[in-house]
Amino acid sequence: MNVLIDNSDLFLTGFKNTGILFVISAFFALILGTIVAGMRVSPAPAMRAAGTFYVNFVRNTPLTLILAFFALGYPKLGLPNISFMTAAIIGLSLYTATYVSEAIRSGINTVSVGQSEAARAIGLPFMQTLSLIVLPQAFRSVVPPLFSVFIALLKNTTVAAGFSVFEAGSIRAYLSERGEPLLPGLLWVALIFVVLVLGILTPLQRYLEKKWRVAR
Amino acid sequence: MSSVLFDVPGPKARVRNVYLNIFTALVVVGIIGFILYRFYESGQFTAKKWEIFTFPLVQQKFLQAIGATLSAFGVAAIGSILLGVLLAFGRLADSKWVRIPCYWFTELFRAVPLLILMMIMYYGLPSVGVKGITPFIAVVVGLVLYNGSVLAEVFRAGIESLPKGQREAGFAVGLTKGQVMRTILLPQAVRSMLPVIIAQLVVIMKDTALGFLITYDEILKYANFLGSQGQYGSPLIPALMVTAAIYVGLCLILSGIAKYTESKMSSRVKVVKAVKVGIAG
Numbered sequence: 001m002n003v004l005i006d007n008s009d010l011f012l013t014g015f016k017n018t019g020i021l022f023v024i025s026a027f028f029a030l031i032l033g034t035i036v037a038g039m040r041v042s043p044a045p046a047m048r049a050a051g052t053f054y055v056n057f058v059r060n061t062p063l064t065l066i067l068a069f070f071a072l073g074y075p076k077l078g079l080p081n082i083s084f085m086t087a088a089i090i091g092l093s094l095y096t097a098t099y100v101s102e103a104i105r106s107g108i109n110t111v112s113v114g115q116s117e118a119a120r121a122i123g124l125p126f127m128q129t130l131s132l133i134v135l136p137q138a139f140r141s142v143v144p145p146l147f148s149v150f151i152a153l154l155k156n157t158t159v160a161a162g163f164s165v166f167e168a169g170s171i172r173a174y175l176s177e178r179g180e181p182l183l184p185g186l187l188w189v190a191l192i193f194v195v196l197v198l199g200i201l202t203p204l205q206r207y208l209e210k211k212w213r214v215a216r
Numbered sequence: 217m218s219s220v221l222f223d224v225p226g227p228k229a230r231v232r233n234v235y236l237n238i239f240t241a242l243v244v245v246g247i248i249g250f251i252l253y254r255f256y257e258s259g260q261f262t263a264k265k266w267e268i269f270t271f272p273l274v275q276q277k278f279l280q281a282i283g284a285t286l287s288a289f290g291v292a293a294i295g296s297i298l299l300g301v302l303l304a305f306g307r308l309a310d311s312k313w314v315r316i317p318c319y320w321f322t323e324l325f326r327a328v329p330l331l332i333l334m335m336i337m338y339y340g341l342p343s344v345g346v347k348g349i350t351p352f353i354a355v356v357v358g359l360v361l362y363n364g365s366v367l368a369e370v371f372r373a374g375i376e377s378l379p380k381g382q383r384e385a386g387f388a389v390g391l392t393k394g395q396v397m398r399t400i401l402l403p404q405a406v407r408s409m410l411p412v413i414i415a416q417l418v419v420i421m422k423d424t425a426l427g428f429l430i431t432y433d434e435i436l437k438y439a440n441f442l443g444s445q446g447q448y449g450s451p452l453i454p455a456l457m458v459t460a461a462i463y464v465g466l467c468l469i470l471s472g473i474a475k476y477t478e479s480k481m482s483s484r485v486k487v488v489k490a491v492k493v494g495i496a497g
Contacts, residue, residue, distance in 0.1 A: 039240075041221055042222075042236075043221075043222040043225060043229065043233055043236075044233045044236035044237050044240060045233075045237060046236070046237035046238075046240040046241050046244075047236060047237075047240045050240055050243075050244050056468075057464065059467075060418070060422070060463065060464045060467035060468055060471070061422070061460055061463055061464055061467075062422040062423070062424075062425030062426075062436070062463055063422070063425075064425040064426055064428055064429065064436060065425055065436055065456065065459060065460055065463060068428075068436060068440070068456060069453075069456050069460075072440070072443070072452060072456075073452055073453045073456050076258060076260075076450075076452060076453060077254045077255070077257075077258045077260075077453075078254070078257065078258045079254060108221075116221050120222070120223055126221060126222045129221055129222070130221060134221065155327075155328075155329035155330070156329070157329075158329040158331045158332055159331055159426065159429070161331070161429070162331075162428070162429035168332075169329070169331055169332065169335075172335050172339055176339070181343065181344075182339050182340050182343040183336070183340035183341065183343050183344050186332065186335055186336045186339065186340040187336065187340070189332055190328045190329075190332050190333070190336065193327060193328055193329055193332065194324060194327045194328060197326075197327035198323060198324075198327050
């Protein structure tokens with residue numbers, strides 16, 4: 001308990017930055033993921049190919065490597081400077097977007113064929129079929145897998161600690177600098193993550209799943 | 217597959233699709249072109265930055281690093297599957313003294329970030345006097361604890377999705393509970409869950425790269441080391457490109473195996489169905 005109270009400043013800023021990373025990355029990943037999912041079911045073959053290539057390429061690359069590219073490689077390209085925090089947000093968003101798009105795409109497949117057939121029968125074009133008929137229904141059945149994706153994102157934010165972002169994963173380095181006991185400190189970090197995941201996100205996931213369940 | 221979302225294109229739609237294709241191609245070429253141009257502008261393609269990869273010693277070290285990644289992956293994969301099976305059995309046990317601890321074990325280790333688990337192993341345990349924790353052990357144990365818990369859920373879901381008759385038939389011919397689990401339920405569960413299991417193996421492969429952050433000598437760490445070699449023009453971006461190619465290659469091979477086994481098994485299921493139809497006919 002002492003480690004937590006004595007270093008409350010570390011824990012507070014650390015988890016605050018983890019929260020910032022999580023919320024902003026989740027926001028961009030959701031937008032980009034939806035666009036990519038739309039591309040992957042679109043009528044134009046080139047769009048499908050581009051979406052598929054992006055998802056397959058990024059999903060088979062370790063997150064650590066992606067973050068290393070944006071944090072360490074990007075500054076060598078002579079482009080406008082970005083902070084390590086921004087680099088981590090870009091990397092996490094690009095990485096998570098592929099998982100979001102896969103979750104949404106499988107959700108699109110659960111919407112029964114009759115729905116889109118009916119939409120086409122009354123003359124809606126592809127964009128309207130997708131945005132007015134299919135996606136609103138798909139989003140509901142997508143909530144549980146989407147939440148799993150975001151839980152994974154919350155845990156993945158710790159990787160940014162390796163690339164000069166001060167967040168929950170870097171608390172250890174600062175604790176060892178201050179000569180504090182490491183094991184209790186790390187166990188506190190782990191416990192806070194358990195509380196965040198099992199205490200907040202998972203019950204929320206169950207609640208929304210129940211609330212938005214589609215009767216089929 | 218999702219062609220239900222749009223009609224078979226008529227003349228107008230075909231023209232529109234051509235425009236969409238051209239537009240997409242332009243955007244993609246634009247993005248990739250911009251990245252390549254920036255690489256070129258900042259001299260990432262100069263011979264000086266790639267020279268280092270032609271040295272036999274560097275190539276040898278790269279192979280060693282790949283070996284380190286693969287050995288961590290191999291040990292962690294086997295360990296995770298074993299732990300997963302054990303925990304799945306535990307969660308399906310009759311006694312609640314086994315069931316409840318196994319439930320909390322899987323829940324807890326899935327909720328803690330893998331990197332934190334590895335840090336607890338590598339930095340936390342030695343600080344209270346546990347000796348002999350190498351980065352390899354920390355990486356493997358972290359991977360096994362996390363992925364074992366995930367796989368346990370996969371196996372459990374697979375076993376629970378089997379028809380009740382399988383278990384009952386097993387008991388009816390006089391098998392014990394352990395025998396029913398091992399010889400009847402688990403093989404079928406593994407077969408139906410194989411795509412998910414191999415997808416999890418790809419995750420293990422990617423997560424070995426976390427070892428970089430706790431000083432395990434794997435591919436990314438070696439690439440980072442090469443990137444700091446000033447006399448060869450600090451070829452960090454070339455080294456990262458090589459690393460990305462290696463990882464994508466390794467993961468695609470794994471996914472390829474997954475697709476192959478899946479297609480093989482679905483063809484076998486089809487055969488079974490055909491036989492059934494033949495009998496019925």
